[in-house]
Amino acid sequence: MDWQQIFATRNSRMAASEIRELLKLLDQPDIISFAGGIPDPDLFPAQAFQQAFADALSPENQATALQYSVSEGYPPLRDWIVGQMTALGIPCTRDNILITSGSQQALDYLGKLLLSPGDTALVGWPTYLGALGAFNAYEPRYDRLDPETNRSAEDYAQAAGEGRVKFAYMSVDFANPTGRTLDAGMRERVIDLADELDIAVIEDAAYQSLRFEGEALSPVLAREIARRGDINACRTLYCGSFSKTLAPGLRVGWVCGAKEVISQMVLLKQAADLHSSTINQMAIERVATAQFDSHVAKIKEAYRGRRDAMLRALEAHMPAGVTWTRPEGGMFIWLELPKSLDAAALLASSLRSERVAFVPGHAFFADGSGSNTMRLSFSRTDDVMIDEGIARLGRLIAAAL
Structure with missing residues (x-):
């Protein structure tokens, strides 16, 4: 059966998320990933959720928890x-x-x-x-x-x-x-x-x-x-x-x-x-x-340290001509490369030679522009990995220039 003939026209506007595809790389232990903008699982309030689910499934609450x-x-x-x-x-x-x-x-x-x-x-x-x-x-x-x-x-x-x-x-x-x-x-x-x-x-x-x-x-x-x-x-x-x-x-x-x-x-x-x-x-x-407030304070302290580590590493390792944002919070730093460079091509090279992942910036533009941009996330890597990964990226970008 030719399914393409009966799909709705809106399907032509739908495409796989580049970020979701890159998340698959997290299972490869030798990859330093700045790709996924996802929280650090080590910071989840797991014990609190264990207790919360136990309470929800207690005899007095389970009928509500398991019902429509x-x-x-x-x-x-x-x-x-x-x-x-x-x-x-x-x-x-x-x-x-x-x-x-x-x-x-x-x-x-x-x-x-x-x-x-x-x-x-x-x-x-x-x-x-x-x-x-x-x-x-x-x-x-x-x-x-x-x-x-x-x-x-x-x-x-x-x-x-x-x-x-x-x-x-x-x-x-x-x-x-x-x-x-x-x-x-x-x-x-x-x-x-x-x-x-x-x-x-x-x-x-x-x-x-x-x-x-x-x-x-x-x-x-x-x-x-x-x-x-x-x-x-x-x-x-x-x-x-x-x-x-x-x-x-x-x-x-x-x-x-x-x-x-x-x-x-x-x-x-x-x-x-x-x-x-x-x-x-x-x-x-x-x-x-x-x-909520105490947990958010905890994760903010952790992420702030990682942001600071990434900003220091960028200053130390990026070649001239590369610029980046300095966020006051969140999980991301945005890099703009010289116009001659293509971040998607750099990602392919990086995965082969440097084993560092990031998200090419063109995916975030409605018109597909921004080929010389990239997004880095600092949420899941420690200071040592951040410095090593940014050093590898800096080396790759310098060679490409």
Whole structure:
């Protein structure tokens, strides 16, 4: 049977994630990997989760833990998230929260909810590869989101052609892949632009808790609430996740936004998977209630040390002409190489000769540009491995130049 003849047209926009493919290299013991932006498993609160799951499966709780549940999510967990959102300057209620199977599912739902074929999504240049993967299935066009410029709403609208601009997507704190943070002025400008275009704002806050230094900036949604006075009058949708703070394998994330949008997303949830795992939500709620702040402080200390080690190694080993970001948090450093170099070709050479993995930057650009860029993650390597791996990369790049 020729399956290609009956696949939907959207399948042509779907491709394997380069990062997911590179994660397979982690099983090779001689590879120094800066590729996967994944937490260090040695930092998981494993004992706390063992106790949380035991409690969830106790005689008094097991009927709830193992049964179907409401699509909106486990109520005590949503209540805990309400407290977190309120502390960030986002007063809300349980009805403003939907639990999703990781924030990746939230991005998929928002693409499905907001995009018709030919509509335009405004994204960073580069932007999170997983967001492009989530949105691609709904056949959008992409345009570069430029809050740091004076590009007009009319210009964005004209570039959209026959479709219309539907939303601006951005990771505002320690972004994947660049590690950059959107400053206060640009956050306000995004709200202004969204008002002018009458579009939604998707705020991906996966790394918001992982600030090592510098001034904490209030989320875009908090700033919009300060303008309008009520979350239900806001156009910003905040996507949060426990994957980078507690445990990615449990696949628990959330969306916080206006009730009108959340209620529509609940319908998508009911059609897709009914609800996220109840027992996983119960375990997350118990661990988060007991030790979220103290655990986040622990992992921030560890990741800050690794970031510092990578910045030192880059200064020591990279040849002239290579530049990089200096993130105040998160898991990533973004390198820009001289224009003559191609990072994908360098990766092939690196895996053969130096046994160091990274992610070529072109995967993060909606138009496939950025061939001379790369993303490095410092989350899973110790100081010695970081110095050795960066030294090997520096040697490879110098030889290529």
